[in-house]
Amino acid sequence: MADAPSIADALDTVRRRIAKAERLAGRAPGSVVLTCVSKTQAPERIDQALAAGQRVFGENRVQEAEGRWAERDRTDLTLRMIGPLQSNKASAAVALFDAIETVDRPSLAKALAEAIQTQGRAPELLVQVNTGEEPQKAGVAPADLDGFIDALRKDYGLGPAGLMCIPPVEEEPAMHFALLRRMADRNGLSVLSMGMSDDYLTAIRFGATHVRVGSAIFGARPAA
Numbered sequence: 001m002a003d004a005p006s007i008a009d010a011l012d013t014v015r016r017r018i019a020k021a022e023r024l025a026g027r028a029p030g031s032v033v034l035t036c037v038s039k040t041q042a043p044e045r046i047d048q049a050l051a052a053g054q055r056v057f058g059e060n061r062v063q064e065a066e067g068r069w070a071e072r073d074r075t076d077l078t079l080r081m082i083g084p085l086q087s088n089k090a091s092a093a094v095a096l097f098d099a100i101e102t103v104d105r106p107s108l109a110k111a112l113a114e115a116i117q118t119q120g121r122a123p124e125l126l127v128q129v130n131t132g133e134e135p136q137k138a139g140v141a142p143a144d145l146d147g148f149i150d151a152l153r154k155d156y157g158l159g160p161a162g163l164m165c166i167p168p169v170e171e172e173p174a175m176h177f178a179l180l181r182r183m184a185d186r187n188g189l190s191v192l193s194m195g196m197s198d199d200y201l202t203a204i205r206f207g208a209t210h211v212r213v214g215s216a217i218f219g220a221r222p223a224a
């Protein structure tokens with residue numbers, strides 16, 4: 001087996017591909033944020049990404065992220081929560097994360113609103129949309145989205161910044177990205193977190209402002 005590229009080299013490749021996709025889509029250079037998905041990675045591997053200049057990281061579990069990031073100097077880092085969030089972890093998530101991409105139900109919105117109020121800290125909030133309407137997947141159903149966003153604004157005093165989706169593995173992601181974009185536009189939202197290792201270039205064509213890339217940087221994750 002050929003040696004895997006170093007994390008620095010892999011990051012460089014992903015960044016160059018993003019820059020090219022921005023150009024081809026007529027997007028401003030640097031308009032797409034690369035969220036480096038560091039879930040399950042060993043600390044030395046995260047050190048390598050940091051040494052290569054990466055500053056935005058995505059995690060999918062609050063406790064794991066606390067263990068990994070709470071002790072580090074986070075002054076110029078951005079941590080984004082991209083996994084399902086239990087309401088009883090909302091307070092810890094507000095304390096740790098700069099963005100929470102997985103707001104998807106009133107009970108969680110309520111818990112987040114309370115934590116934001118108490119802590120005086122307001123992470124950027126995205127609503128996760130279950131664009132494929134998959135029963136096992138988190139996220140608001142497309143038909144319920146506009147009502148949910150209204151409720152966030154009116155009932156909870158939360159101003160969501162945008163939307164996030166994880167398309168079904170079996171389907172063409174482009175139609176899901178296009179749908180997410182339309183739903184964001186009609187709700188006046190500017191942040192679009194969509195695209196992972198296999199489809200981030202497509203997502204950029206469809207207007208992604210944030211792409212979440214793990215295995216293209218770190219290599220395949222060990223099976224859970």
Ligand SMILES: *Cc1c(COP(=O)(O)O)cnc(C)c1O
Binds near residue numbers: 037039196197
């Ligand atoms: C793990 C994960 C990613 C990264 O997936 P890769 O295919 O390894 O790039 C992106 N988004 C979410 C929500 C994830 O859980």
